[in-house]
Amino acid sequence: MSQTLSIGRFAPSPSGPLHFGSLLAAVASFMQAKHQGGKWLVRIEDIDPPREVAGASDTILQQLDRHGLHWDDSVIYQSTQIARFFELLEDLTAQQVIYHCDCTRQRLNLLNGIYDSKCHKLNHSKDNTSVRLSIKDSLKLIGSKNDNINFCDRIMGNYFQSLTQEVGDFVLRRRDGLISYQLAVVIDDHLQGITEIIRGADLIDSTPRQILLQQCLGYKTPIYGHIPLAMNNLGQKLSKQHHAKQLPQKNEQQQVWLALDWLKQNPPLELRNSSVKEIIDWGISHWELSKIPDSKKGFDAPDHLK
Ligand code: GLU
Secondary structure, three states: OOOOOOEEEEOOOOOOOOOHHHHHHHHHHHHHHHHOOOEEEEEEOOOOHHHOOOOHHHHHHHHHHHOOOOOOOOOEEHHHHHHHHHHHHHHHHHOOOEEEEOOOHHHHHHOOOOEOOOOOOOOOOOOOOEEEEOHHHHHHHHOOOOOEEEEEEOOOEEEEEEHHHHOEOEEEEOOOOOEOHHHHHHHHHHHOOOOEEEEEHHHHHHHHHHHHHHHHHOOOOOEEEEEOOEEOOOOOEOOOOOOOOOOOOOOHHHHHHHHHHHOOOOOOHHHOOOOHHHHHHHHHHHOOHHHOOOOOOOEEOOHHHO
16 A cells, blocks of 8 residues: 655744744654655745734745755745635635624623624624634534544644634634635645644644634645644743744754754754754654653743743
């Protein structure tokens, strides 16, 4: 029996340059694909212009290149796929699993993030409304009575979420007309034939929503693995919002070594000053996903990279 080619991806949003936390997701997804002789794709998730920082996409690609993380095929920019996202939104409309919602931000804030389906069946017009996926109607479409989505995460283990109680009907197209991350990511992962998604643990609670959407659209669910988060001194995840440091433009080989070490791959000390290529090659041949700890709390990033 022929084995399917493993296709992994790194899908940064161009909201700033890479920091150590994003390097970990890039290294882990790269190693997981390359260790299996597969492909590693890069997709720039640039569908939220208000959050985009000018020049960040190019900076990210240069950073990946300097860290020896060379991608296969051409880079996909999500902004070029918008027409396709709207087509698939139309398909979901035809399946009667979406509805328009005109709830104000103030009302939504009172709901603590779990939408109560108030606008379901109110038949609001398309104007000045967001589009939500109805969980109830989606379950009907896929022939399931159970709103609990569970999947086996390759790093974190079994993960369960009740979509009704923990998420509620969620947005696929925002009121300002922008397509949501949840819909775009599911469509592009499918179109790019991604088989394994390795990314940060901050996205694990989005995964059940993405699995439901895959089922509604008739897509296969890829394998998921969520890596623990790198933390700053205040115990916050490294992120642009928390002013994470941009990866310094020197000693890239040490940064890759530190990423492998942080991911508990035990790279030998003497490898630390080797070339980027030697460290990457060592990582590809010695990679073991099962060595990554399943910590939900995360670990400190190296001091000079926080
Ligand atoms: N674009 C997302 C981010 O930069 C990651 C999406 C994903 O890996 O699914 O946080």
